[in-house]
Amino acid sequence: MKKILTTPIADEDIKSLRVGDIVYLNGTLVTCRDEGHRRVIAEGIMPELPMDRIAIFHAGPIVKDVEGGWEMVSIGPTTSMRMERYEKEFLAKTGVKLVIGKGGMGAKTAEGCKESVAVHAVFPGGCGVIAAEQVEKIVDKEWPEFGMPEAFWVLKVKEFGPLIISIDTEGNNLFETNKVTFHERKEKALKSTSKEIVEMIAKS
């Protein structure tokens, strides 16, 4: 059975999640990436929408203007690590419970997740149509001056996912753990590839 989080998301629901779990989201999801984070933290300006216990999506969508509103054409995650600088403070300041993006985030965000009882999850990158289909409605648009990718789009979503938990409230960090393994494997693989290639070139 699908595990579904619904906004406003309760702390208990967040605390029960562990890295590698797959969940889906019902409720309010807002897009917030580089410019949005800079505005909230560096400039201290909050959007009009209360963000307590909702979810944010590191994403820049393709949106079509239609009569009386907007239509979501394609939306998918962008690299979450770009928001590493501000995310911890952002979680503390806004009360956001779920951060969705691409790839992992760092130690500072993991601290923030622990302190503010929040998690980071990944939505598979490049799957913009699936995600768009799970957006029931674009409710509002704030900060239009940032342009289409960076504007603060307020979305109502249904069974939005799969979302793979990458940072939980216990300090576990899936991508940071993977990175250690990848670096170990790289040392070994590089040695053998280099040897093969250097020997082959030297044969001339």
Added chain:
Amino acid sequence: MTAIDKKTSMVEILGKFVDLVSKELPDDVMAKLTELREQETKPLAKVIYDCMFDNMDKAKKLSRPTCQDTGVIQYFVRSGAKFPYLGQLREILKEATIKATKSAPLRLNAVEVFDEINTGTNVGTNVPYIEWEIVDDSSNVEIEIYQAGGGCSLPGRSIVLPPLAGYEGAMKFVFDTIVDWGINACPPLVVGVGIGTCSNSSAVLSKRAMLRPIGTSHPHPKAAAMEISIQEGLNAIGLGPQGISGQNTVMAVHVEGMAHHPSVLGVGVTVGCWANRHGMIRFDKELNYEIISHKGAHL
């Protein structure tokens, strides 16, 4: 048709092709992704592959860009010297870009340099980006269209190494780049490696390598062996789809090279994401066209 009609007709065809490339992955990429999906054994990685294929189906059915980041539109023109519209091609490519941006619709990704304001049209200074190559004396032209998101553009880099660093240094540069930057570039990746004589020749060659159809090998036996060796090495690291960890890291590794100055060895790396949106179309002097990359596709 008059010359103006011809120009309009080429804009029309190319605009539709740019639109198509944003929505349907080319045959070589589809075939390789299908193969890698079958090889995958890890549960989380399989969930991601399922999602990718579901997304490709939906993109085609609903006629929507498969990934929301449709990139800065890039064209690689390989023309015969006698293609009659060569002089107008820059304008034609610009108009085709504007047309596809509206029809697809594509994301507005051209941020004007110095002013840092989104132009709102996907056209700006030197954008669409065009590379020109005069390949022979014929009257045909081949145009390759490429749409790369920011995520897979980010790892791209080149370096000029001293000769004693050699191919060993080059390999370290490639492996470090992929492991440090590849996760956020949406693996499984297409990796292009350029061996050149300066930073830009290496970068250009690496891009050319990345764009080569998957399943082709370099004609030089040593370069072909190098491609296999790097591919095996990178796959042993097992980034998996989205860097979640899995059986593979790459869809392909391609190498291109050139003779280089004895005192330097340039190395370039260009990375393409799994949603590798490249498309090739060929025109003759009458503007009869053939789509090379997407067999059976209609505009």
